[in-house]
Amino acid sequence: MTGVNDDVPGGRELLRVEGVTKSFPGVRALDGVDLSLRTGEVHVLLGENGAGKSTLIKMLSGAHRPDVGRILVDGRPGPKPGGQSTPRTGGQPDPKAGGQPNPKANTLPAPKTSGHPVKPNARPGIQDGAYEREGRGEGRGAGGGEGGGESAALREVQIRSAQDAERLGIATIYQEFNLVPGLTVAENIFLGRQPRTALGLVDKKTMYARAAELLARVRLDVSPRTPVGELGIARLQMVEIAKALSLEARVLIMDEPTAVLTSEEVETLFTIVRELRDAGVGIIFITHHLEEIGALGDRVTVLRDGRSVAEVPASTDEDELIRLMVGRDITEQYPRRRPEEPEEPEEPEEPGAPVLRVRGLTRNGAVAGVPVFADIDFEVRAGEVVGLAGLVGAGRTEVARAVFGVDRYDAGTVEIDGAQLARGDVRAAMRAGLGLVPEDRKGQGLVLDASLQDNLTLARLDRDTRGGLVDRSAQRRSAAAVAEQLKVRMSGLAQPARTLSGGNQQKLVIGKWLLADTRLLILDEPTRGIDVGAKVEIYQLINELTASGRAVLMISSDLPEVLGMSDRVLVMSQGRLAGELSGDEATQDAVMELALQPPGGNPTSSDTNTSSDTHTSTDTHTSTDTNTNTSNDANESAMEGSDVR
Known part of the structure; x- marks a missing residue:
C-alpha cells in the first residue's frame, strides 16, 4: 500500500512512515510498513497481537530504530491543544532560536524547546540534531496555509530517544504505565520537565497549579499531591493522559487507552480526543474495541504479520475489519460448545461430578x-x-x-x-x-526475563526433576508440543517471554497449566x-x-x-x-x-x-x-x- 492517501479528512501531513522494516533475532517484526498522519485526524492502527503495532509505536517514540525505511515529520509546529498557543508574529525574532525576523512567516505558536538549544537560523519547530534531510518531493520552508492536501515541509528524522520524540512533538501513552508509585501525581506528570525558578530550583507552586489544570481537563478529581501508588488502574490511565497533554504534542500516540476505563471514563477520553483533533493534533489510536473505531476514527491502517495490508475509512464494516486483521472470516464470536449442545445430538452429555x-x-x-x-x-x-x-x-x-x-x-x-x-x-x-491464570499476566503469570520453555514448564518442574536434576530434554519436548498446539508466535523456545505480544503471553500462561495436567x-x-x-x-x-x-x-x-x-x-x-x-x-x-x-x-x-x-x-x-x-x-x-x- 502507499504511504499517503490525499483523499482523507484532516489538514496537512504531520508524519509519514515509509517502508519501515525492523527485525529482532529470529523475528521480522515489521516488513515494509507505511503510515501517514495529518493534522486534525484520528488514525486508528489495527491488528492482531504480534502484528507489529507495538514495534511501530516504539519506533516513533524513540525506543527502537528502523533497519530499513524512513520516518518523516513536518517541521512546522501546529497549534497547541486547547487553544493555549503563544502567538509569535513574523516581524519579531525568536530569542531562543536566534533567528532573524521573517515578515512572511505565519502567526505560529512558539516552539517547545524542553531546555535544549536550537541551532541559529533554525526553522521553527526543528530542534538540534532532530532533522537530517529533506523528504523527497516536499517543499522547503514554513510558509503556507493549513489547508488539506497542501504539500507540507516533511523532513526525514532519526528518532534515537524519547527526548528526540518529545522535541519533535510526539507523545506516547503506552498500554503499560510509565509512572513512579512513590511520587505524587504532579511529580509524575512533569517528571524530568519540572518548572524552575530563576535560581534553578523546582517551582513546586507552579508545578502543582499546572498539574491541577491538567487533571481538571481530563476530569480526574484527585489532588495533584496524591501519591500515584494510591490510585486505581483507571485513574492511573487518566494521569498518563494528563502527562501526555502536558507535552503539548502535535502527534499523540495512544496505545489501548480505554482497556481499563469505564463507559463514563471512555466518553470523557473521547471528548478529550475530539478536542485535541479540533485543535489540529494528529492522533494515532490503537484499540481492539472495534466499536470505538467508527465512533472516533477517520482512517484505519491494518497491520498483519508485520505488514501494512490495508488503509480503509473508519466507517468500514466490522466484519471486514476483522477479515483484514486476521486474514480470515470469523463466523462465531463465542464458539462455546456446551454439554447440552453436543456435536452429536444422539449422545447428550451432562456436566460431570463437582471438581x-x-x-x-x-x-x-x-x-x-x-x-x-x-x-x-x-x-x-x-x-x-x-x-x-x-x-x-x-x-x-x-x-x-x-x-x-x-x-x-x-x-x-x-x-x-x-x-x-x-x-x-x-x-x-x-x-x-488447580491452576490460575491471573488478571496481571506480566506481573503475576510470567517470569518475563525467562525463556518460553522455562515459563511453560514452571508449573511441572517437580515432575521434570530426577535426583535433583532437571530433565531439560523432556522439558523441551513438552514445551514445543504445547507451543505448537496453542500456535504461539515465537522465534524459538529460548526467546524471552517479555518479547512476546500480549496475546502470545496469555497463551504462554495458559499453556503452563496445560502441561501441569490441571x-x-x-x-x-x-x-x-x-x-x-x-x-x-x-x-x-x-x-x-x-x-x-x-x-x-x-x-x-x-x-x-x-x-x-x-x-x-x-x-x-x-x-x-x-x-x-x-x-x-x-x-x-x-x-x-x-x-x-x-x-x-x-x-x-x-x-x-x-x-x-x-x-x-x-x-x-x-x-x-x-x-x-x-x-x-x-x-x-x-x-x-x-x-x-
Missing part, C-alpha cells in the same frame, strides 16, 4: 463488619464453564486468589474432587489440580488486551479443556464474553454472591440486576448512594449504561462491552 466445591468462604476486611467477601458457596463440575460476573471491586478476583491459596481467608472450605485443601497453600492447590483452570480476565483472533483461539481452547472433562471458572468484566462462553453464571455484588443464572436465564439485564443488588436487598435504584458504572452491549448494538455516584476507587471500573459488537 471444585467452595463452602462458606469468608475473608474479613480492614474495617470491622465490612468483609472482602463473605459466605461464598458454589461448585464447578467437570466439563462446564462457570462464569463469575460482577462489577470490578465486587470481590471476584479476591475469591479466585483465595481458592488458589494465594490469599488468606478466615472461614470456609475449598474442596477439589471431594478432598479439602489446606488454607493458603498454593503448592497443595497445584498438586490437587483439573480446574481459573481464568481471571483471560482476553483483556488481546485481539479478536487470539480471543477466539482461547475460547476454542476452553472448549477443548471442557471436552476433555476438565472444568473452567472464568472471571471477566466483558459481559458478552461471560454470557457467550458460560454454562452457568454466578454474580457477585459487594463481596457476596447475589445469585446464580443458568445459561438460558443469563441475560445482560438479569446479570446487571444482580450485580447492582446490595447484600440482602433489592437492586440499586438511581436515587441511592451505592454506585457503579457499567458499560455493556449486545451484538445488535443495544447498550445499557448505569451511572451512579461513588468515591470508592475499588469500584471505579466496571463491566465493559465486548471488543466486537
Whole structure:
C-alpha cells in the first residue's frame, strides 16, 4: 500500500512512515510498513497481537530504530491543544532560536524547546540534531496555509530517544504505565520537565497549579499531591493522559487507552480526543474495541504479520475489519460448545461430578463488619464453564486468589474432587489440580526475563526433576508440543517471554497449566488486551479443556464474553454472591440486576448512594449504561462491552 492517501479528512501531513522494516533475532517484526498522519485526524492502527503495532509505536517514540525505511515529520509546529498557543508574529525574532525576523512567516505558536538549544537560523519547530534531510518531493520552508492536501515541509528524522520524540512533538501513552508509585501525581506528570525558578530550583507552586489544570481537563478529581501508588488502574490511565497533554504534542500516540476505563471514563477520553483533533493534533489510536473505531476514527491502517495490508475509512464494516486483521472470516464470536449442545445430538452429555466445591468462604476486611467477601458457596463440575460476573471491586478476583491459596481467608472450605485443601497453600492447590491464570499476566503469570520453555514448564518442574536434576530434554519436548498446539508466535523456545505480544503471553500462561495436567483452570480476565483472533483461539481452547472433562471458572468484566462462553453464571455484588443464572436465564439485564443488588436487598435504584458504572452491549448494538455516584476507587471500573459488537 502507499504511504499517503490525499483523499482523507484532516489538514496537512504531520508524519509519514515509509517502508519501515525492523527485525529482532529470529523475528521480522515489521516488513515494509507505511503510515501517514495529518493534522486534525484520528488514525486508528489495527491488528492482531504480534502484528507489529507495538514495534511501530516504539519506533516513533524513540525506543527502537528502523533497519530499513524512513520516518518523516513536518517541521512546522501546529497549534497547541486547547487553544493555549503563544502567538509569535513574523516581524519579531525568536530569542531562543536566534533567528532573524521573517515578515512572511505565519502567526505560529512558539516552539517547545524542553531546555535544549536550537541551532541559529533554525526553522521553527526543528530542534538540534532532530532533522537530517529533506523528504523527497516536499517543499522547503514554513510558509503556507493549513489547508488539506497542501504539500507540507516533511523532513526525514532519526528518532534515537524519547527526548528526540518529545522535541519533535510526539507523545506516547503506552498500554503499560510509565509512572513512579512513590511520587505524587504532579511529580509524575512533569517528571524530568519540572518548572524552575530563576535560581534553578523546582517551582513546586507552579508545578502543582499546572498539574491541577491538567487533571481538571481530563476530569480526574484527585489532588495533584496524591501519591500515584494510591490510585486505581483507571485513574492511573487518566494521569498518563494528563502527562501526555502536558507535552503539548502535535502527534499523540495512544496505545489501548480505554482497556481499563469505564463507559463514563471512555466518553470523557473521547471528548478529550475530539478536542485535541479540533485543535489540529494528529492522533494515532490503537484499540481492539472495534466499536470505538467508527465512533472516533477517520482512517484505519491494518497491520498483519508485520505488514501494512490495508488503509480503509473508519466507517468500514466490522466484519471486514476483522477479515483484514486476521486474514480470515470469523463466523462465531463465542464458539462455546456446551454439554447440552453436543456435536452429536444422539449422545447428550451432562456436566460431570463437582471438581471444585467452595463452602462458606469468608475473608474479613480492614474495617470491622465490612468483609472482602463473605459466605461464598458454589461448585464447578467437570466439563462446564462457570462464569463469575460482577462489577470490578465486587470481590471476584479476591475469591479466585483465595481458592488458589494465594490469599488468606478466615472461614470456609475449598474442596477439589471431594478432598479439602489446606488454607493458603498454593503448592497443595497445584498438586490437587488447580491452576490460575491471573488478571496481571506480566506481573503475576510470567517470569518475563525467562525463556518460553522455562515459563511453560514452571508449573511441572517437580515432575521434570530426577535426583535433583532437571530433565531439560523432556522439558523441551513438552514445551514445543504445547507451543505448537496453542500456535504461539515465537522465534524459538529460548526467546524471552517479555518479547512476546500480549496475546502470545496469555497463551504462554495458559499453556503452563496445560502441561501441569490441571483439573480446574481459573481464568481471571483471560482476553483483556488481546485481539479478536487470539480471543477466539482461547475460547476454542476452553472448549477443548471442557471436552476433555476438565472444568473452567472464568472471571471477566466483558459481559458478552461471560454470557457467550458460560454454562452457568454466578454474580457477585459487594463481596457476596447475589445469585446464580443458568445459561438460558443469563441475560445482560438479569446479570446487571444482580450485580447492582446490595447484600440482602433489592437492586440499586438511581436515587441511592451505592454506585457503579457499567458499560455493556449486545451484538445488535443495544447498550445499557448505569451511572451512579461513588468515591470508592475499588469500584471505579466496571463491566465493559465486548471488543466486537
